[in-house]
Amino acid sequence: MSDVIKAETIYDAMGAVLTRWTMGSPAAPAASFWRAELGDDAVEAELRLLALSGQFLGTALTMEPSSSLRILPDIPALALPTVPETLRPLVRRILTTKKQGKVKTDLVHFLAARGWTMHPADWMPQADDDDAPDLYAGWRDWAAIAASDSATRRQTDDRLSAENWDDFWPAARKVALAELRRRDPSAARAVLEAKLAGETADTRWRLLSLLSERLSDEDLAFLEGVAANDRGPKVKALATSLLARLGRGPAAGEDTAELAGFFAVKTKGLLRRSRVVQAEPLKTAAQSLRRKALFDGADLTSFADALGLAPQELIAAWDWNTDQTADAALVDLIVATGADAQVSQAADAVSEHDATGLIISLAARLAPAERARHAEAALNARGIRFELAQLIAGTAARLRDPLSAPAGKTLLAALQRDDARPSDDAEEFHALGLIASREGARGALNGLAGAGLLQGDPRLDMLRLNAALDDKGAKP
Numbered sequence: 001m002s003d004v005i006k007a008e009t010i011y012d013a014m015g016a017v018l019t020r021w022t023m024g025s026p027a028a029p030a031a032s033f034w035r036a037e038l039g040d041d042a043v044e045a046e047l048r049l050l051a052l053s054g055q056f057l058g059t060a061l062t063m064e065p066s067s068s069l070r071i072l073p074d075i076p077a078l079a080l081p082t083v084p085e086t087l088r089p090l091v092r093r094i095l096t097t098k099k100q101g102k103v104k105t106d107l108v109h110f111l112a113a114r115g116w117t118m119h120p121a122d123w124m125p126q127a128d129d130d131d132a133p134d135l136y137a138g139w140r141d142w143a144a145i146a147a148s149d150s151a152t153r154r155q156t157d158d159r160l161s162a163e164n165w166d167d168f169w170p171a172a173r174k175v176a177l178a179e180l181r182r183r184d185p186s187a188a189r190a191v192l193e194a195k196l197a198g199e200t201a202d203t204r205w206r207l208l209s210l211l212s213e214r215l216s217d218e219d220l221a222f223l224e225g226v227a228a229n230d231r232g233p234k235v236k237a238l239a240t241s242l243l244a245r246l247g248r249g250p251a252a253g254e255d256t257a258e259l260a261g262f263f264a265v266k267t268k269g270l271l272r273r274s275r276v277v278q279a280e281p282l283k284t285a286a287q288s289l290r291r292k293a294l295f296d297g298a299d300l301t302s303f304a305d306a307l308g309l310a311p312q313e314l315i316a317a318w319d320w321n322t323d324q325t326a327d328a329a330l331v332d333l334i335v336a337t338g339a340d341a342q343v344s345q346a347a348d349a350v351s352e353h354d355a356t357g358l359i360i361s362l363a364a365r366l367a368p369a370e371r372a373r374h375a376e377a378a379l380n381a382r383g384i385r386f387e388l389a390q391l392i393a394g395t396a397a398r399l400r401d402p403l404s405a406p407a408g409k410t411l412l413a414a415l416q417r418d419d420a421r422p423s424d425d426a427e428e429f430h431a432l433g434l435i436a437s438r439e440g441a442r443g444a445l446n447g448l449a450g451a452g453l454l455q456g457d458p459r460l461d462m463l464r465l466n467a468a469l470d471d472k473g474a475k476p
Contacts, residue, residue: 007060009033017053072146075120076138080472083116087468092122094461103430105131106395107462110434113395115472127171130206134175141169162194170203178210185214193222201232208238215245224248241299244337249299259294260306262287263326265317277307277314279323288325295329299337311338315345320353331358335365347374356382360391368396375435379405386411390431398437398471403447408432415451426459433462441466 013030020027028038028045034052038045083091094107108118108125112133118124120139125132127144158164160176168176181188189211196204208226211219220243227239243249262280267273282288304314315334320327327350334346343365350358356378363371375393378384383406389397402408411432414425436444441463448463449455455464 137171140171244299386431397435429459
């Protein structure tokens with residue numbers, strides 16, 4: 001018997017050998033070709049068969065790839081360095097102990113704001129992960145390539161144009177379009193005019209949202225065309241919202257006049273008289289539902305016009321904290337249809353009137369420095385929790401002495417309670433680690449250690465990462 005045939009014979013017998021072992025039966029009788037090597041002792045024969053079969057399967061067999069094997073391109077290098085090797089175990093522990101998707105999103109955004117990226121062995125975004133920072137666009141497109149059967153697009157470092165649109169994978173294209181919009185708004189709009197119609201509704205919505213950057217009257221004709229002709233309701237609604245931010249919402253009609261009827265413009269003060277917009281009392285649930293429906297279909301400029309005010313006058317005259325449902329509806333209206341200056345004015349107004357929770361709705365449209373300012377002010381003046389402050393600030397805050405805020409004092413007091421448990425306030429500790437500066441994180445660790453918290457406590461992981469990580473990011 002030749003060596004090739006013998007190898008095939010052995011391989012064919014391996015199935016019977018493994019089946020017998022799986023069933024708890026002796027397998028030596030199925031390996032007659034090794035009878036001399038196995039010997040006559042039954043127990044010894046099984047041990048020898050185990051050794052021989054393991055050696056055979058490990059050395060005499062070579063797995064051949066299928067004909068459909070694809071060679072993927074290398075994972076692209078990112079613009080920022082990978083988090084230091086010594087800190088990767090801590091990053092992995094944060095990822096594994098905090099299962100919520102928001103925690104992972106907050107972590108990768110925190111690292112990006114500090115000038116670092118994840119290691120691809122620890123975390124990789126999915127192709128459709130729109131929450132990932134823009135610097136991961138190359139990895140998102142790599143994931144799309146890995147999942148796609150189509151040919152890889154040409155990799156290009158050229159400036160995006162209508163001509164090379166198809167050379168970009170989707171995530172890199174969106175980032176390139178955003179950069180073009182920041183540098184040359186008219187060129188970016190021209191590219192969208194040429195290529196937007198050929199994309200899916202979800203992609204059209206994501207790309208059109210980039211026009212909110214440096215939005216101007218030059219975008220009017222294009223947005224009016226999208227609002228009138230796009231086949232996607234969500235895309236049409238976005239175009240209408242962007243038009244409203246430019247003060248070109250639909251003219252005040254019967255619905256807007258009806259909405260204005262739920263409010264009254266009054267004057268107050270004897271010497272320095274000023275106007276105030278007050279909500280009329282709602283008498284029935286049906287009125288409440290109707291007012292909500294009218295707010296959903298309105299825009300800020302038309303609503304203000306119906307009250308005889310300019311948008312900025314409406315925000316200044318609004319009677320905050322009297323009707324919280326109306327407050328929330330107005331804030332949503334400002335976020336969707338207000339100009340950037342009106343969003344900032346509204347954030348200042350709700351902060352001044354201690355309606356801090358509404359800033360969370362406004363935060364996404366505020367500049368990073370404004371978000372950090374409002375978060376720090378709310379912590380110190382309003383006594384909000386670190387979790388709420390982190391929702392307001394995002395990754396922009398770098399608080400130098402967070403434990404001096406009321407939330408910090410509350411956290412320190414909680415550690416001294418007789419019934420304190422090791423799992424208490426875990427999310428509050430995590431949020432503290434996200435909003436502190438590096439120096440603030442080090443100071444917080446010292447303060448918490450002085451209060452009796454062990455440095456190895458897993459609740460301190462985010463603070464320890466913050467304290468150990470060089471801050472190479474742009475300051476808000």
